[in-house]
Amino acid sequence: MRVRRRRFNDVPDPAGNGLLDRRVFLKGGAGALTAGAFMAFASSDAKAAPGEAPAGMKVPGAPLSLYGSPATFEREVTRTLIRSQPGTTGAGASRTPLEALEGIITPSGLHFERHHNGVPTIDPAQHQLLVHGMVARPLIFTVAALSRYPMESRIHFLECSGNSAVMFGTTPPAQTCGQTHGLVSCSEWTGVPLRLLLAEAGVDPRADWILAEGADAAAMSRSVPMAKAMDDALLALYQNGERLRPENGYPVRLFLPGYEGNMSVKWLRRIKVTDTPTMTKDETSKYTDLQADGKSLMFTYPMEVKSVITRPAPGLKMTGPGLYELSGIAWSGRGKIRRVEVSADGGQTWAETALSAPVLAYALTRFRIAWKWNGAPTVLKSRATDDAGRVQPTRDEFIAQNGANAIYHYHAIQAWRVESNGEVKNVYA
Amino acid sequence: MSTRKAFAVATCVIVLGGCAGAATRETSNLGRAATPAEIAGWDISIAPDGRGLPQGAGTAAQGALVYAQKCQACHGEKGVGGPNDRLAGGQGTLASKTPVRTVGSYWPYATTVFDYVRRAMPFLQPLSMTDSEVYAVTAYLLNLNGIIGEQDVMNAETLPKVRMPNRDNFILVQPWKPRGQ
Numbered sequence: 001m002r003v004r005r006r007r008f009n010d011v012p013d014p015a016g017n018g019l020l021d022r023r024v025f026l027k028g029g030a031g032a033l034t035a036g037a038f039m040a041f042a043s044s045d046a047k048a049a050p051g052e053a054p055a056g057m058k059v060p061g062a063p064l065s066l067y068g069s070p071a072t073f074e075r076e077v078t079r080t081l082i083r084s085q086p087g088t089t090g091a092g093a094s095r096t097p098l099e100a101l102e103g104i105i106t107p108s109g110l111h112f113e114r115h116h117n118g119v120p121t122i123d124p125a126q127h128q129l130l131v132h133g134m135v136a137r138p139l140i141f142t143v144a145a146l147s148r149y150p151m152e153s154r155i156h157f158l159e160c161s162g163n164s165a166v167m168f169g170t171t172p173p174a175q176t177c178g179q180t181h182g183l184v185s186c187s188e189w190t191g192v193p194l195r196l197l198l199a200e201a202g203v204d205p206r207a208d209w210i211l212a213e214g215a216d217a218a219a220m221s222r223s224v225p226m227a228k229a230m231d232d233a234l235l236a237l238y239q240n241g242e243r244l245r246p247e248n249g250y251p252v253r254l255f256l257p258g259y260e261g262n263m264s265v266k267w268l269r270r271i272k273v274t275d276t277p278t279m280t281k282d283e284t285s286k287y288t289d290l291q292a293d294g295k296s297l298m299f300t301y302p303m304e305v306k307s308v309i310t311r312p313a314p315g316l317k318m319t320g321p322g323l324y325e326l327s328g329i330a331w332s333g334r335g336k337i338r339r340v341e342v343s344a345d346g347g348q349t350w351a352e353t354a355l356s357a358p359v360l361a362y363a364l365t366r367f368r369i370a371w372k373w374n375g376a377p378t379v380l381k382s383r384a385t386d387d388a389g390r391v392q393p394t395r396d397e398f399i400a401q402n403g404a405n406a407i408y409h410y411h412a413i414q415a416w417r418v419e420s421n422g423e424v425k426n427v428y429a
Numbered sequence: 430m431s432t433r434k435a436f437a438v439a440t441c442v443i444v445l446g447g448c449a450g451a452a453t454r455e456t457s458n459l460g461r462a463a464t465p466a467e468i469a470g471w472d473i474s475i476a477p478d479g480r481g482l483p484q485g486a487g488t489a490a491q492g493a494l495v496y497a498q499k500c501q502a503c504h505g506e507k508g509v510g511g512p513n514d515r516l517a518g519g520q521g522t523l524a525s526k527t528p529v530r531t532v533g534s535y536w537p538y539a540t541t542v543f544d545y546v547r548r549a550m551p552f553l554q555p556l557s558m559t560d561s562e563v564y565a566v567t568a569y570l571l572n573l574n575g576i577i578g579e580q581d582v583m584n585a586e587t588l589p590k591v592r593m594p595n596r597d598n599f600i601l602v603q604p605w606k607p608r609g610q
Binding site: 087088091132140145199211218219221225276278284288293298299300405 | 603
């Protein structure tokens with residue numbers, strides 16, 4: 001059978017208010033419309049005279065360099081909303097500017113941070129990791145020793161369980177997308193499966209847990225079920241091809257795919273094999289989810305299915321009616337993303353988006369769909385489903401279920417209101 | 430040759446060579462044995478049943494002094510009103526619209542207070558206090574919250590027996606039960 005190449009105008013709109021078939025850009029029909037653009041920064045007035053070669057073609061360019069950095073014109077693209085506990089500089093968080101990024105890999109320098117007492121300076125030649133507790137052979141590993149073990153590389157998101165916590169509040173925050181949802185990032189992590197070291201130490205079969213502890217001034221510590229430690233836990237040494245950044249746990253961190261971020265203990269100095277959880281401060285006082293009835297959920301490890309449209313989003317402005325590509329990220333701590341739907345009419349009708357390869361378990365997944373904006377105000381939403389069949393709830397459903405004081409694991413559908421002047425705002429709709 | 434193959438081949442060689450132990454797979458074995466003395470210095474975590482608690486002791490009365498010198502500037506007089514986390518009060522608020530989570534109203538285990546304060550406080554000089562100072566200031570926080578008396582001695586025996594008021598209000602999502610309960 002001959003497949004007829006359909007023209008742009010033949011493609012039925014899958015949902016209301018201008019959402020176009022997800023293959024519309026691939027079919028080459030998009031040229032029929034004027035594509036709109038997003039503005040993140042003002043364009044400069046000084047332009048070369050028409051026909052004149054740009055200045056950079058008339059002189060030799062900048063010299064070679066030892067370590068590259070982003071274009072100077074991109075200097076506004078930084079981590080955002082740095083907040084630390086009163087009177088401190090390193091007990092808080094900085095966030096990834098999601099609306100400025102594309103694809104699924106977060107540049108290492110823009111990976112979000114969450115520390116409890118600053119970033120320690122650690123000489124890898126001095127650093128040691130102790131594996132002890134309920135083991136036959138307590139062992140000490142240097143970084144050089146760890147670097148000789150067989151390694152695995154995996155692309156995984158890391159999300160702080162407090163990401164988007166501001167959305168529990170009664171009024172929608174007047175913040176950029178990254179300021180609200182940027183405690184999630186995604187990297188390629190390379191390192192040694194923890195199970196190799198545990199096997200060498202010889203784990204007592206009665207041991208159901210490990211305690212992981214960092215070499216920072218908070219001696220950050222979390223208990224992890226043995227099943228996870230033996231399954232896919234990684235001792236990460238590399239991030240996006242280079243050694244870990246200091247703020248991501250240099251020289252070695254634990255990495256637990258899909259689990260709430262702080263369990264992936266940075267600056268790892270000690271693994272203690274235990275029969276019970278240790279009940280550390282950051283698994284009792286903090287990182288437990290207080291429900292409306294006064295009870296708290298404890299050990300809520302996997303991050304739930306979630307998505308957010310990053311283009312357009314607060315922090316970017318639409319530049320007039322026309323054709324746009326809506327782009328966003330989806331992820332689930334329970335597996336792969338199966339589907340992301342988008343609505344351009346406040347949730348009345350939904351269209352399935354195209355997922356950009358690769359679609360990986362416990363990784364950010366990029367979704368895209370063409371949208372012909374007619375210039376009228378409207379509300380955009382995205383709704384992700386993971387391969388366990390879990391679907392993002394609405395904010396009302398989520399709060400009804402978890403109360404407004406849980407702080408952690410917020411993952412409801414996000415609504416962005418697009419104003420007729422092109423501004424994009426966070427709304428509860 | 431792929432890494433996996435290389436390791437598999439190495440395994441055969443070792444098995445044929447009659448390597449000691451029940452190793453069915455080659456391992457890198459690059460860790461060195463940790464001595465008990467090394468482990469003792471390194472191991473600062475306290476289990477909820479008290480395993481790991483060191484010698485030493487203190488009362489709330491003694492802890493009041495430690496608190497005034499080393500904690501009050503950040504956590505406020507009697508644990509309230511400082512720039513950083515509130516450490517006292519809030520009992521009975523958890524099911525309200527404005528819950529106040531403190532050591533007294535929220536924390537399920539008294540051992541966690543000792544473990545955390547010793548490893549992380551005072552914020553600018555963590556790991557600087559003696560174990561008896563940590564027992565004393567832990568006792569002070571528990572007494573501030575009406576959980577123990579002013580002269581109750583906190584040590585490795587008594588601290589794990591302190592029953593925290595909010596202990597039974599945590600729902601374990603992971604199947605785990607404290608042993609012997």
